[in-house]
Amino acid sequence: MTLxxxxxxxxxEIISIPDxxxxxxxxxxxxxxxxxxxxxxxxxxxxxxxRRKTQEMAIxxxxxxxxxxxVIA
Amino acid sequence: MSHCHxxxxxxxxxxxxxxxxxxxxxxxxxxxxxxxxxxxxxxVDVSNxxxxxxxxxxxxxxNYTVIDTPGVYGVSSFNDEERVARxxxxxxxxxxxxxxxVHLERDLFLTQQLIDMGKPIIIALNMMDDVKRxxxxxxxxxxxxxxxxxxxxxxxxKKIGFDPLxxxxxxxxxxxxLKDLKEPIEQLSSTLKNPAEALLILEEDQHVRExxxxxNQPGYREQIYQWRRKRVNEIVDKVVSEISQGASFKTKLSxxxxxxxxxxxxxxxxxxxxYYFLGVFxxxxxxxxxxxxxxxxxxxxxxxxxxxxxxxxxxxxxxxFIGEFGLLTMVPIYILGLLLPLVIGFYLLLSLLExxxxxxxxxxxxxxxxxxxxxxxxxxxxxxxxxGCVTMATITTRILGSKRERFIATMLLGxxxxxxxxxxxxxxMMGSLGIGYFFIYFITIFFVFGIVGAxxxxxxxxxxxxxxxxxxxxxxxxxxxxFSKMYTKSVMFLKxxxxxxxxxxxxxxxxxxxxxxTWIQNAAAPLTETLLKLPKESATSFxxxxxRRDFGAAGLFDLANQGLLNPAQTLVSLVVITLFVPCIxxxxxxxxxxxxxxxxxxxxxxxxxSFAVGGLLAQILI
Numbered sequence: 001m002t003l004x005x006x007x008x009x010x011x012x013e014i015i016s017i018p019d020x021x022x023x024x025x026x027x028x029x030x031x032x033x034x035x036x037x038x039x040x041x042x043x044x045x046x047x048x049x050x051r052r053k054t055q056e057m058a059i060x061x062x063x064x065x066x067x068x069x070x071v072i073a
Numbered sequence: 074m075s076h077c078h079x080x081x082x083x084x085x086x087x088x089x090x091x092x093x094x095x096x097x098x099x100x101x102x103x104x105x106x107x108x109x110x111x112x113x114x115x116x117v118d119v120s121n122x123x124x125x126x127x128x129x130x131x132x133x134x135x136n137y138t139v140i141d142t143p144g145v146y147g148v149s150s151f152n153d154e155e156r157v158a159r160x161x162x163x164x165x166x167x168x169x170x171x172x173x174x175v176h177l178e179r180d181l182f183l184t185q186q187l188i189d190m191g192k193p194i195i196i197a198l199n200m201m202d203d204v205k206r207x208x209x210x211x212x213x214x215x216x217x218x219x220x221x222x223x224x225x226x227x228x229x230x231k232k233i234g235f236d237p238l239x240x241x242x243x244x245x246x247x248x249x250x251l252k253d254l255k256e257p258i259e260q261l262s263s264t265l266k267n268p269a270e271a272l273l274i275l276e277e278d279q280h281v282r283e284x285x286x287x288x289n290q291p292g293y294r295e296q297i298y299q300w301r302r303k304r305v306n307e308i309v310d311k312v313v314s315e316i317s318q319g320a321s322f323k324t325k326l327s328x329x330x331x332x333x334x335x336x337x338x339x340x341x342x343x344x345x346x347x348y349y350f351l352g353v354f355x356x357x358x359x360x361x362x363x364x365x366x367x368x369x370x371x372x373x374x375x376x377x378x379x380x381x382x383x384x385x386x387x388x389x390x391x392x393x394f395i396g397e398f399g400l401l402t403m404v405p406i407y408i409l410g411l412l413l414p415l416v417i418g419f420y421l422l423l424s425l426l427e428x429x430x431x432x433x434x435x436x437x438x439x440x441x442x443x444x445x446x447x448x449x450x451x452x453x454x455x456x457x458x459x460x461g462c463v464t465m466a467t468i469t470t471r472i473l474g475s476k477r478e479r480f481i482a483t484m485l486l487g488x489x490x491x492x493x494x495x496x497x498x499x500x501x502m503m504g505s506l507g508i509g510y511f512f513i514y515f516i517t518i519f520f521v522f523g524i525v526g527a528x529x530x531x532x533x534x535x536x537x538x539x540x541x542x543x544x545x546x547x548x549x550x551x552x553x554x555x556f557s558k559m560y561t562k563s564v565m566f567l568k569x570x571x572x573x574x575x576x577x578x579x580x581x582x583x584x585x586x587x588x589x590x591t592w593i594q595n596a597a598a599p600l601t602e603t604l605l606k607l608p609k610e611s612a613t614s615f616x617x618x619x620x621r622r623d624f625g626a627a628g629l630f631d632l633a634n635q636g637l638l639n640p641a642q643t644l645v646s647l648v649v650i651t652l653f654v655p656c657i658x659x660x661x662x663x664x665x666x667x668x669x670x671x672x673x674x675x676x677x678x679x680x681x682x683s684f685a686v687g688g689l690l691a692q693i694l695i
Contacts, residue, residue, distance in 0.1 A: 053313070
């Protein structure tokens with residue numbers, strides 16, 4: 001499944017991120033293949049807000065459809 | 074300077090070669106500037122970094138030169154800020170890395186990269202007061218051991234930890250680099266003039282590779298970033314423990330700001346407050362005093378009495394200096410009386426928005442809407458900045474991810490975003506018309522903005538990029554910081570606007586004196602009188618608007634004051650001047666930032682659209 005299908009509150013693991021340029025920018029914020037993150041919030045057909053501890057980041061809808069994830073909790 | 078032969082040397086001439094340099098580095102909004110001010114006191118210079126829009130502050134502390142760098146998430150060349158930070162850091166002798174203690178996972182990524190560069194570092198672990206508040210505990214000793222550099226806990230606004238930090242400067246140390254990097258860096262750095270550049274060559278930084286003629290070196294950027302991320306997470310897991318968990322008010326407020334159901338009402342309340350503050354309090358109460366009384370009466374009477382005897386009334390020199398568009402009458406009255414208070418008001422608000430951490434939340438909230446215009450939420454930053462100054466905002470479109478987005482944003486900025494000075498004049502004039510007219514004005518501009526954006530999105534080739542941003546914690550802005558930002562920006566406004574106003578005043582006086590103005594007014598009559606149903610004098614304001622849009626708006630302000638415009642005409646003229654071609658400065662920047670073809674499309678496009686929309690409104694309303 002993709003990040004766009006995630007529901008607020010779910011814990012997820014990032015499986016894959018397309019495009020090297022995005023991977024390189026995302027990893028600085030803590031989003032990388034294998035990362036365990038929580039979906040803090042989501043705007044329907046809009047950005048997903050991910051959290052790990054106190055760090056939060058927003059990912060646009062288009063990109064969230066390309067990021068493969070699995071729900072772990 | 075230890076490495077004075079670098080190719081960046083001519084960019085950094087303020088980095089005196091005989092003096093050691095202390096560089097402040099850190100992520101955005103971690104409080105670097107507070108440290109900078111503590112070191113340098115009042116004697117600070119700000120200079121533009123050549124070839125960028127980035128300003129660098131530098132000052133002196135004892136025998137050191139202290140340099141502040143733009144906040145970045147890492148050192149590389151994704152954008153101007155990073156390139157500037159990179160070049161300043163590469164040349165520094167001691168790095169003070171300011172770290173947000175609450176966001177170690179994000180901030181230590183930069184810290185570890187600085188360590189990998191092999192620079193002597195000392196860490197100011199800032200915002201320690203927020204650590205407890207967020208239910209966290211940090212083992213500082215262990216963190217210091219793992220990184221291999223000294224750490225001083227600090228609370229910048231209260232100046233806690235500053236003395237220990239200053240006393241420990243000579244203890245700055247080269248930390249523990251990633252172990253897999255040691256060997257390749259050692260091999261490479263021995264061949265370089267500046268060994269710190271070895272890491273960036275391995276990380277495929279194009280600029281650093283080129284200046285070392287190292288294009289053919291193998292690159293490991295992704296690999297290195299993964300090692301670094303893994304290391305940082307290991308460290309954070311070891312040193313940070315959560316002692317309690319509880320949703321504070323800030324967390325709840327942050328959720329409300331992001332959720333559309335509560336977020337949009339909050340946004341509208343904030344915008345409403347901004348409108349009242351800027352459009353009512355500043356544009357009316359304050360401007361009535363500064364423009365109406367101080368400049369319009371005392372100053373004008375003074376200058377007229379002083380200089381009238383020197384010139385023959387009606388002569389060219391009389392008009393040039395103290396006439397209706399005079400250099401000593403109109404120019405200072407418009408700039409100091411009318412526009413400066415508005416600019417000050419706008420930048421006060423903008424600094425509050427920036428420092429509170431609300432901007433990235435607005436970006437997330439409006440992302441979905443802006444996607445329909447071929448933009449993503451980040452574009453809200455140049456759009457909001459555009460309400461301050463379209464010229465600055467046009468340069469800021471560089472932060473957008475693709476050429477396509479930069480074109481759309483530039484077009485929309487040039488077309489439908491009034492700058493603060495112009496907006497102030499407009500809201501001031503609207504204030505006297507009543508809420509109904511304001512509503513029509515707002516809806517018109519909003520629709521033009523939306524329709525043009527949607528059409529561009531539909532027909533421009535290519536693909537726009539997606540939102541990917543850090544959402545920093547909400548913070549109460551520090552008043553001192555807000556005022557110092559406001560001051561810098563207002564001074565910039567004066568520097569930028571004054572020469573253009575002088576040129577404009579001379580131009581208009583020449584046109585008027587040689588009766589070309591009347592000729593233009595008559596020639597433009599089909600447009601102004603027939604299409605827009607405005608008095609022909611309004612052509613003068615539109616010509617002034619080509620020079621600066623606030624200049625044009627100020628001209629309309631005069632016309633309305635003289636009773637030449639009825640309410641519907643005021644509305645039409647304000648819609649036209651808002652949508653009108655961007656001012657000369659903005660046009661110059663557009664030509665610099667975009668291609669010739671794109672720039673001409675923007676220029677002609679905004680001209681046609683402004684008259685078409687104004688004409689349509691006039692035919693309906695007047």
